[in-house]
Amino acid sequence: xxxxxxxxxxxxxxxxxxxxxxxxxxxxxxxxxxxxxxxxxxxxxxxxxxxxxxxxxxxxxxxxxxxxxxxxxxxxxxxxxxxxxxxxxxxxxxxxxxxxxxxxxxxxxxxxxxxxxxxxxxxxxxxxxxxxxxxxxxxxxxxxxxxxxxxxxxxxxxxxxxxxxxxxxxxxxxxxxxxxxxxxxxxxxxxxxxxxxxxxxxxxxxxxxxxxxxxxxxxxxxxxxxxxxxxxxxxxxxxxxxxxxxxxxxxxxxxxxxxxxxxxxxxxxxxxxxxxxxxxxxxxxxxxxxxxxxxxxxxxxxxxxxxxxxxxxxxxxxxxxxxxxxxxxxxxxxxxxxxxxxxxxxxxxxxxxxxxxxxxxxxxxxxxxxxxxxxxxxxxxxxxxxxxxxxxxxxxxxxxxxxxxxxxxxxxxxxxxxxxxxxxxxxxxxxxxxxxxxxxxxxxxxxxx
Amino acid sequence: xxxxxxxxxxxxxxxxxxxxxxxxxxxxxxxxxxxxxxxxxxxxxxxxxxxxxxxxxxxxxxxxxxxxxxxxxxxxxxxxxxxxxxxxxxxxxxxxxxxxxxxxxxxxxxxxxxxxxxxxxxxxxxxxxxxxxxxxxxxxxxxxxxxxxxxxxxxxxxxxxxxxxxxxxxxxxxxxxxxxxxxxxxxxxxxxxxxxxxxxxxxxxxxxxxxxxxxxxxxxxxxxxxxxxxxxxxxxxxxxxxxxxxxxxxxxxxxxxxxxxxxxxxxxxxxxxxxxxxxxxxxxxxxxxxxxxxxxxxxxxxxxxxxxxxxxxxxxxxxxxxxxxxxxxxxxxxxxxxxxxxxxxxxxxxxxxxxxxxxxxxxxxxxxxxxxxxxxxxxxxxxxxxxxxxxxxxxxxxxxxxxxxxxxxxxxxxxxxxxxxxxxxxxxxxxxxxxxxxxxxxxxxxxxx
Numbered sequence: 001x002x003x004x005x006x007x008x009x010x011x012x013x014x015x016x017x018x019x020x021x022x023x024x025x026x027x028x029x030x031x032x033x034x035x036x037x038x039x040x041x042x043x044x045x046x047x048x049x050x051x052x053x054x055x056x057x058x059x060x061x062x063x064x065x066x067x068x069x070x071x072x073x074x075x076x077x078x079x080x081x082x083x084x085x086x087x088x089x090x091x092x093x094x095x096x097x098x099x100x101x102x103x104x105x106x107x108x109x110x111x112x113x114x115x116x117x118x119x120x121x122x123x124x125x126x127x128x129x130x131x132x133x134x135x136x137x138x139x140x141x142x143x144x145x146x147x148x149x150x151x152x153x154x155x156x157x158x159x160x161x162x163x164x165x166x167x168x169x170x171x172x173x174x175x176x177x178x179x180x181x182x183x184x185x186x187x188x189x190x191x192x193x194x195x196x197x198x199x200x201x202x203x204x205x206x207x208x209x210x211x212x213x214x215x216x217x218x219x220x221x222x223x224x225x226x227x228x229x230x231x232x233x234x235x236x237x238x239x240x241x242x243x244x245x246x247x248x249x250x251x252x253x254x255x256x257x258x259x260x261x262x263x264x265x266x267x268x269x270x271x272x273x274x275x276x277x278x279x280x281x282x283x284x285x286x287x288x289x290x291x292x293x294x295x296x297x298x299x300x301x302x303x304x305x306x307x308x309x310x311x312x313x314x315x316x317x318x319x320x321x322x323x324x325x326x327x328x329x330x331x332x333x334x335x336x337x338x339x340x341x342x343x344x345x346x347x348x349x350x351x352x353x354x355x356x357x358x359x360x361x362x363x364x365x366x367x368x369x370x371x372x373x374x375x376x377x378x379x380x381x382x383x384x385x386x387x388x389x390x391x392x393x394x395x396x397x398x399x400x401x402x403x404x405x406x407x408x409x410x411x412x413x414x415x416x417x418x419x420x421x422x423x424x425x426x427x428x429x430x431x432x433x434x435x436x437x438x439x440x441x442x443x444x445x446x447x448x449x
Numbered sequence: 450x451x452x453x454x455x456x457x458x459x460x461x462x463x464x465x466x467x468x469x470x471x472x473x474x475x476x477x478x479x480x481x482x483x484x485x486x487x488x489x490x491x492x493x494x495x496x497x498x499x500x501x502x503x504x505x506x507x508x509x510x511x512x513x514x515x516x517x518x519x520x521x522x523x524x525x526x527x528x529x530x531x532x533x534x535x536x537x538x539x540x541x542x543x544x545x546x547x548x549x550x551x552x553x554x555x556x557x558x559x560x561x562x563x564x565x566x567x568x569x570x571x572x573x574x575x576x577x578x579x580x581x582x583x584x585x586x587x588x589x590x591x592x593x594x595x596x597x598x599x600x601x602x603x604x605x606x607x608x609x610x611x612x613x614x615x616x617x618x619x620x621x622x623x624x625x626x627x628x629x630x631x632x633x634x635x636x637x638x639x640x641x642x643x644x645x646x647x648x649x650x651x652x653x654x655x656x657x658x659x660x661x662x663x664x665x666x667x668x669x670x671x672x673x674x675x676x677x678x679x680x681x682x683x684x685x686x687x688x689x690x691x692x693x694x695x696x697x698x699x700x701x702x703x704x705x706x707x708x709x710x711x712x713x714x715x716x717x718x719x720x721x722x723x724x725x726x727x728x729x730x731x732x733x734x735x736x737x738x739x740x741x742x743x744x745x746x747x748x749x750x751x752x753x754x755x756x757x758x759x760x761x762x763x764x765x766x767x768x769x770x771x772x773x774x775x776x777x778x779x780x781x782x783x784x785x786x787x788x789x790x791x792x793x794x795x796x797x798x799x800x801x802x803x804x805x806x807x808x809x810x811x812x813x814x815x816x817x818x819x820x821x822x823x824x825x826x827x828x829x830x831x832x833x834x835x836x837x838x839x840x841x842x843x844x845x846x847x848x849x850x851x852x853x854x855x856x857x858x859x860x861x862x863x864x865x866x867x868x869x870x871x872x873x874x875x876x877x878x879x880x881x882x883x884x885x886x887x888x889x890x891x892x893x894x895x896x897x898x
Contacts, residue, residue, distance in 0.1 A: 320867065366500065
C-alpha cells in the first residue's frame with residue numbers, strides 16, 4: 001500500500017502518541033494521521049506537574065510545549081475530548097461511541113493510570129491523583145485551602161509530590177509499606193540522603209505501614225487509617241504503581257503480556273498485523289535480564305512512539321532492548337541509576353558484587369561541590385557492569401546516561417577504573433567518582449585473591 | 450631486584466610526582482621513596498589559583514590537599530626547596546648542587562612552565578605568571594593595589610584569569626593573536642558564548658594582535674604595546690603555552706620528543722632503562738591521531754604518575770593512548786570536548802563531517818535550564834565519532850567524560866542518535882543534546898543520498 005492513501009490512527013495524545021503521529025506524518029506525508037485523545041490537552045509535560053504544585057515552577061502554562069493548532073499546521077488531525085471506546089481488529093476500525101473510524105495502521109498509545117487501591121473510602125472527596133494537567137490545576141487551588149496532606153506510596157511520583165508539597169509549606173506525610181524510599185527498585189544507602197532531605201523540608205515519613213482505609217465525614221476525606229495509626233489530613237495523593245491503560249486493547253484481543261503491558265516486537269508491532277503500540281501501555285525487553293518491563297519514562301515513550309510511527313508510515317526502524325537510565329530529584333538530592341540496583345540483583349538471585357565509592361562533583365574547595373555516591377553492580381565472572389545506582393548534588397543524569405550507554409556495550413569495571421576524565425575545579429574533580437567506584441571494586445577483588 | 454632495598458627517586462612534587470611516589474610506596478612498601486621539589490609546597494591544587502584570585506574561593510589555604518607531614522607518615526622522604534640540578538644516567542644518581550643521591554629507579558615529573566615570550570621588557574616588575582601558589586599569594590596582594598591588567602594569550606589559563614580578574618572588578622584586557630578564544634584548539638562557535646560572557650563581566654578582548662613590547666618606567670610595567678596599539682596597565686599576566694620543564698633531562702641525555710616532552714612508552718618508561726616520566730614533562734600518544742601530545746590536565750598527570758610509580762615499584766601497569774576529555778569555565782559558560790574540534794580536523798586535513806545541535810540541560814520550563822551545544826566530529830566512512838566540542842551552563846564535564854570513553858571504544862553517531870537518556874524535569878530534558886546532535890548528523894547524511 002502506498003503511503004499516499006494510508007489511514008493511520010493513533011489512540012492517545014501523550015508523549016508516545018504524539019511522537020508516533022508526528023513521525024508517521026513526517027515519513028509518510030501523504031498519509032492521513034488522526035490522533036484521538038479523551039483529554040482536553042496534548043503536548044504538555046505531565047512530569048512537570050509536581051514542581052508547579054511545589055511552586056518551583058510559577059504556572060501550569062509553562063508545561064505546554066505545543067498548541068493543538070501546531071498539529072493541524074503539520075497536517076495531523078487531532079481530536080481532543082474524544083475517547084476511543086472500542087477497537088475492531090477485524091473490521092479495522094476504532095469506535096468513538098457509535099461512530100466508527102477506519103484505519104490501515106493503528107498505533108495504540110493509551111498510557112497508564114496510577115493504580116486505584118481497593119480500599120474503603122477511596123472515592124471520598126479530597127483524594128487526588130497527579131497526572132492530568134486540568135485536574136492538577138484544580139488540585140493546586142485546593143492546596144491553597146488545606147494544611148495537611150497524606151501521600152500514599154514512596155514511588156518516584158510519591159517522593160516528588162512529598163518534597164514539593166512540604167516545600168510549599170504543607171504538613172506532608174508520606175506513607176509506604178517498604179522499609180525505605182522506593183524500596184522495590186532502589187538501594188537503601190542511595191535513598192538515605194533523599195529521606196534526610198525530605199525530612200529537612202518538613203515531611204514526615206511513615207515506613208512499613210499499610211493503608212487500611214480512607215476515613216471521611218460527609219463524603220469528605222478526614223484521615224488516612226494505616227497499620228501504624230490514623231493520620232489526620234485534608235487531602236491525600238495516591239501515587240501507587242503505574243498501571244497500563246489497556247482495557248480496550250484487551251477487549252479487542254490484542255495480546256497483553258505478564259506486566260499488563262501490550263506485547264510488542266522490536267518494531268513496536270503488537271500481536272496483530274498493522275497494529276503498533278508505544279509508551280506506558282506497552283512492555284519492552286529489558287537489556288540486562290531479557291525480561292519484559294513496563295512503566296518507563298516519557299523519554300522512552302517518545303522514542304517508542306518514533307519507532308512505531310516510522311514503521312506504521314512505511315519506514316523501517318527498530319527499538320533496542322532497554323537498559324533504563326533513570327534519575328530524579330527527591331528533596332534536594334539527585335538520585336539515579338541504570339537497570340537494577342544491588343537490592344534487586346540480590347532479590348532476583350543474579351550473581352554480582354558491588355563496586356562503590358563516594359567522590360565529589362567539583363574540586364573539594366570549589367563552591368557548590370557535592371558528594372557523589374556511585375555503586376556499580378558487577379558480574380563476578382566477566383567483570384561487566386550490570387547496573388548502577390547513584391546519589392549526589394549534580395551530574396547524576398549525565399552519569400546515568402553514560403553508564404547506560406556503556407553497560408549496553410558490555411563495559412567492564414576495568415574500563416571505568418582507568419577512564420580519562422575532565423579535571424577543572426569549578427566543574428570536575430581530579431578523579432571521576434565512577435572511576436573511584438570501579439577502582440574500589442578492583443581493590444576488593446585483589447584482596448580476595 | 451627485590452623491592453626491599455629499591456631506591457626510588459622522584460623529581461617533582463606536582464600531581465605526577467606525588468602520585469608516582471605514593472603509588473611506588475604502596476606497591477613496594479620496602480622501597481625507599483624520595484621526592485625532590487625545588488618549591489616550598491606540595492600537594493596543592495594549582496588549578497584552583499585563578500579562582501582564589503577571582504575571589505570565587507575565599508583563601509589559598511583551601512587549595513592544600515595534604516600536609517608534608519602526611520607524606521612522612523606514609524614513609525615518603527619529601528625534600529622541599531631542593532632543586533635537582535643534574536641527572537647522571539650512568540652513575541645512576543641525581544645531583545642537588547654538590548650532593549649526589551643514588552637511585553635504582555628514577556621518575557621524572559618536572560612539569561611545565563608557561564613559555565616566557567622573547568620580548569623587550571619581559572623582566573619588568575609587574576609581569577606575572579600564575580602557577581606557583583606562593584607567587585600567587587604575593588600576586589593576590591599586588592592585585593589589591595592595582596586597577597588595570599593585561600592578560601597575554603587566550604589559552605585556557607588566560608581565559609580563566611581574565612574571567613576571574615574581571616569578576617574581581619579589575620579592568621582586564623585579554624590580548625591574543627587568534628581570531629577567537631583558544632583558536633588553536635577550540636571552534637569559534639563554541640567559544641562565542643564564552644567571549645560574550647567575559648565581555649559581560651567587563652573584560653576587553655583584543656583579537657588578532659601580537660604583543661610587541663612590555664613598556665616600563667623605572668623598572669616597573671606601565672603598558673603593553675601590541676600591533677593593535679598600546680594598552681596601559683599596572684600588571685600583566687603571561688598565560689602562553691605550557692612548555693615542558695626538561696632542561697636537566699635533556700642535558701642528561703633522556704630522549705626528548707617532537708613536542709619538547711620526554712618520550713615514554715606505554716609503561717611511562719623513558720629511553721633510559723629504569724627511568725620513568727609522568728605528567729606535563731612527558732609526551733603521550735593521542736588515541737585518535739596516533740601523534741604524540743603534551744600539556745594535558747592534572748588528572749592526566751595524576752594517572753600517569755600512578756602508572757610510572759607502579760612500574761618503578763615492580764608492579765606492571767600500562768597507560769593507554771589518550772582521548773583527552775577536557776572542560777573548563779570561561780566567564781559563566783562551561784565549555785569542553787574530546788580530542789580535536791572541527792577547526793583542527795580541517796587544519797590537519799582529516800576527512801570529517803560535523804553533526805551538531807543545540808539542546809537543553811533540563812526541561813525547558815525548569816529553573817536553571819541552559820542551552821547545551823554539542824558538535825560531534827564524525828568520520829564520513831565509518832560514522833565513528835572522532836571528536837566533540839560543547840558549550841553550556843551545566844553538565845559539560847560529564848558529557849566530555851562520556852564521549853571520551855565512547856569514542857575510545859569506536860562509538861558511531863548511530864549509537865548516540867538512539868541512545869536512552871534520563872528524563873526528569875529538574876535534571877534532564879526529554880532528549881539528550883548528544884542524541885540530538887547525532888540525529889541532526891544522520892538527517893544531513895540522509896538528505897545527501
